Amino acid sequence: PLEDLGFKAVAAAVSDLAAMGGRPKGAVIAVSSPPGTDLEELHRGIGDAAVITGCPIVGGDLTSSRDVSVAVTVFGECPGKDAVLRSGARPDEKILVTGPLGRSAAGLRRRRAGASLTDELVVAHRRPWPRLAEGIAARGAGASAMMDLSDGLGLDLHRLADASHVGFVLDHVPVAEGATEEEAIGGGEDYELLIVTPNVERLRMIFADRGLRQPIQIGWTVENVTERTLRDAPFERRGWQHQF
Numbered sequence: 001p002l003e004d005l006g007f008k009a010v011a012a013a014v015s016d017l018a019a020m021g022g023r024p025k026g027a028v029i030a031v032s033s034p035p036g037t038d039l040e041e042l043h044r045g046i047g048d049a050a051v052i053t054g055c056p057i058v059g060g061d062l063t064s065s066r067d068v069s070v071a072v073t074v075f076g077e078c079p080g081k082d083a084v085l086r087s088g089a090r091p092d093e094k095i096l097v098t099g100p101l102g103r104s105a106a107g108l109r110r111r112r113a114g115a116s117l118t119d120e121l122v123v124a125h126r127r128p129w130p131r132l133a134e135g136i137a138a139r140g141a142g143a144s145a146m147m148d149l150s151d152g153l154g155l156d157l158h159r160l161a162d163a164s165h166v167g168f169v170l171d172h173v174p175v176a177e178g179a180t181e182e183e184a185i186g187g188g189e190d191y192e193l194l195i196v197t198p199n200v201e202r203l204r205m206i207f208a209d210r211g212l213r214q215p216i217q218i219g220w221t222v223e224n225v226t227e228r229t230l231r232d233a234p235f236e237r238r239g240w241q242h243q244f
Contacts, residue, residue, distance in 0.1 A: 001117075002038055004126045005070060006045030012150065013072040014053045015130040015191045019148040020083035021139025022076040023132070024055035029072055032065035042070070053130055081139060089145035089164035089196040091223040096200065096215040098134045098193045101153060102179030105187020110178075121178050128191040137210050138195050141203040145196040152188040152239025158228065160194060167227035170219035170235060188240040196221060 010027060017024050029046060033039065039062075050057050055074060107115075107125030115122050131148070138146055145164055149156050153173065161168055175184040195215060197203045207214055219230075228235045 002042040002068070003045035003048075005068070006042040007049045007127055009070040009072045010046055010049035010055065011053065011128045011130050012191070013074045014049070014055050014132070015128070015148045015150065017074055017076045018130045018132045018135035019146055019193060020078065020085065021081075021135045021143070021146065022078045022083060023136065024053055024074055024076040026058040027055050027072055027074040029057055029060035029070065030063075031060070031068075031070055032063045033068045034066055035064065037068055042068075053132060078139065084135075084139050084143050084146040085163070086145050086147045086160045087163040089160060089166050089221050090198070091166055091221050093144055093196050093198045093221045094200040094217055095157070095168060095170070095219045095221060096195045096197065096203070096217045097149065097153070097174065098131050098195070098215050099190075099213060100174040100176035100179075100184070100216070101149065101190050101192060102181075102184030102187050103176040104128065104189040105183035106176065106179035109183070125189065128189060130191060131193045133210065134193055134207070134212055134215075137206050137212060138193065138197070138203060141197065141206040142199055143195050143197045143203065147194050149190045149192050149194055150188060150240075152186045153194070154185040154235070155237055155239030155241075156194060157235075158237050160196070161221070161225070161228065164196075164221070165225055167222040167224045168219055168229075168235075169222055169227065170230040172218060173230065174216045174218065186238040
């Protein structure tokens with residue numbers, strides 16, 4: 001539904017701030033749509049996402065077009081410390097994610113098979129939740145690198161490793177209930193955070209102190225940039241590839 005399109009557009013953009021440990025301050029929305037589009041429905045979803053993320057809509061634009069498109073620009077801040085980038089990981093640091101993976105991809109599969117919009121996994125696909133509190137906590141705990149898993153662990157971990165000039169060794173992938181391991185690796189749109197830290201004990205302590213779900217350790221970084229494995233087998237790049 002258009003309401004979900006509006007929600008996801010804002011939530012996905014805000015998730016990029018969460019991935020740097022940032023706090024949203026505002027967003028501008030540009031909507032292009034053909035005549036007859038139910039813009040009230042679209043903007044209900046945008047408004048819902050703005051409320052739950054604490055990111056007010058402060059401006060935007062509306063134009064006519066053949067298809068519906070929503071472009072969201074968010075801005076925020078990282079008070080006290082610099083933003084966490086994907087390029088800061090070093091060898092011998094721990095790799096964690098903020099939750100099990102594959103729920104969104106499993107929800108899309110189930111919806112295509114006829115599941116209702118209220119199915120738990122379908123809701124995970126329709127209404128992603130940016131991990132803002134977790135990102136701020138990880139930044140405060142001294143995370144060296146971080147990004148959100150929008151395109152799938154099978155691509156995004158490689159991107160982080162490329163930017164940081166490290167390799168990695170994974171011992172497992174946490175798969176959400178109802179999902180497959182392939183969906184957890186390559187499905188994308190989970191918007192859980194991928195965190196690399198030199199001090200996993202401090203990270204866990206701060207998450208616990210703030211009442212957040214404990215992150216799941218999945219592996220560690222290594223110096224050899226070509227060593228990228230899962231359970232001793234090569235971890236191939238796979239996930240959502242953007243087309244321009």
